[in-house]
Amino acid sequence: MRLVESRATLTISYLVLAIFAFIALFPIALLLLNSLKPAAQIVQNPLGLPQPIRWQNFVNAWNHAKFSKTFVNSLFVSGTTIVLVCSTSSLTAYVLARKKIKSWKIFTFYLLATTTAPIQLYLFPLYFGFAKLGLINNIFGVALIYTALFSPFAVMLLRTYFLAVPKELEEAAIVDGATSWQVFSKVMLPIVSPGILTVALIIGLNSWNEFLIATTFLQKADNVTAVIAFYLLSGQYSSDWGEIMAAALIIVIPVVALFVFMQKRFIEGMAGGSVKG
Amino acid sequence: MHRLYIVPTMIINVVIVLVPALLTVVLAFYNWDGISTPTFAGLNNFRALAADGVFWSALGNNIIWTLIFLTVPIAMGLLAASMLLITRRGSNLLQIVYFLPVVIATPITARIWQGMIYSPVTGIFGVLKKYGLPIPNPLTQPSIALFGVATVDLWHWWGFLCVIFFAALRQVPQEQIEAARLEGATYFQMMRYVLLPGIRPTITLLMIMTVIWSFLAFDFVYILTQGGPAYSSEVLSTLAYRHAFYDLNVGQAAAAALVISIFGLIGTFFYVRIQTREGEQ
Secondary structure, three states: OOOOOOHHHHHHHHHHHHHHHHHHHHHHHHHHHHOOOOHHHHHHOOOOOOOOOOOHHHHHHHHHOOHHHHHHHHHHHHHHHHHHHHHHHHHHHHHHHHOOOOOHHHHHHHHHHHHHOOOHHHHHHHHHHHHHOOOOOOHHHHHHHHHHHHHHHHHHHHHHHHHOOOHHHHHHHHHOOOOHHHHHHHHHHHHOHHHHHHHHHHHHHHHHHOOHHHHHHOOOOOOOOHHHHHHHHHHHHOOOHHHHHHHHHHHHHHHHHHHHHOHHHHHHHHHHHHOOO | OHHHHHHHHHHHHHHHHHHHHHHHHHHOOEEOOOOOOOEEOOOHHHHHHHHOHHHHHHHHHHHHHHHHHHHHHHHHHHHHHHHHHHHOOOHHHHHHHHHHHHHOOHHHHHHHHHHHHHOOOOOHHHHHHHOOOOOOOHHHOOOOHHHHHHHHHHHHHHHHHHHHHHHHHOOOOHHHHHHHHHOOOOHHHHHHHHHHHHOHHHHHHHHHHHHHHHHHOOHHHHHHOOOOOOOOOOOHHHHHHHHHHOOOOHHHHHHHHHHHHHHHHHHHHHHHHHHHHHHHO
């Protein structure tokens, strides 16, 4: 499909799009370029090519940010959050899609309000409550908080997937003698599994990247997530920007690889979850 | 039996969100350092906020922030999305490119800009200085620190809007576009009469979300300037955070959090109304 015939419009469009692409990529290029340089070279010229290439930055970054520990923490937090969100939200979304609950509007209002309410509204009592229970520095505690924060989004998104499933499928299963749990787990879940995969990706990204909760609830250097380890490294322990950029790259590469690989699901999910189509 | 399926979601949400939120409302009327027994303070926390010049400038900064994000990234997103629609070829790749900043964690984005762009020692601003273009580090200038931070957030953020607008634009009925095209519409006419009206609900929702998110802005301010220099880039959420965890004045932090929440909840009200109304159709 071509929107407009004019050749000039087309040329200008490509030009504008190229400028936007440059804006998006330029800082990322600086990240790549300088992660391979010794600190002195960056001061000389951050735009120059690394000569010689300094792979040692990655080794130093890995050790200083304790990535062999903090990376595992991040994987644990994201993995736990994904499992908890997907299991609880799919149940709730199914009910919201199928049952005519009189109060479902209030319920939806409540869930949507949670997605938009400021974290500060519940952060302080939550923090002091967690402190009382000895849950500070507990990565499972952080995963629980993420579950509460991200599940409303997951419910809203999954509900649209459940709505798309024809009711006849359930009725047929019930006629065959399936219990309501069997209908849900054997019939419905497999059908909406693409939606669950999308939710898992987006929740995984959000919990991997999250900053405010993680920095508040995780304070011991061994217990932090990779992103917080990066934040601490870049703030206090090092002014070697080559090493800092190398640390950044270590965290970003898996995320970017996953995103490029699954971009369609990411984008559809984000668009569908925040602005329902 | 079915209805009980919502119980796990609700338990987690009530414990982690609803109960603490209600406690915040209560705490706003108490003096509390987070450790000893809270004492009733009446409206004192709110009076202290109102008497604090930093609170008002933080509120002002939130409003400036909202105005910036209601215009610049939305315009950028719409412009890029509509041009992706015109060209089509390469639009998939460009979408990935524009979205890349969104998937980079906020501390990393902040450090890239801080060290590799703004810094006069290790960044591009230093290179420019060598060529006789001395631009000061925006993060250390009280007059522009807020804009320096907002620019970083803009870069991180606008691709998200672009991609959502693009998704919405592709839902605009093909016949309308075709009809306009056959009548020889220019790009601007196409935008004005076909595309923008076609995605109005999406624009409205994103604008409401922008207002809500603008009052929640935290990460970049906290990492890049901590609200400084001299509180010039302070926003309500960093002010509340400081009250709670640095001044150990949890009551006042709760009061500030309530102020943020009022703006958030007004936005939420409109957002939810639009969302649920569409859901009925």
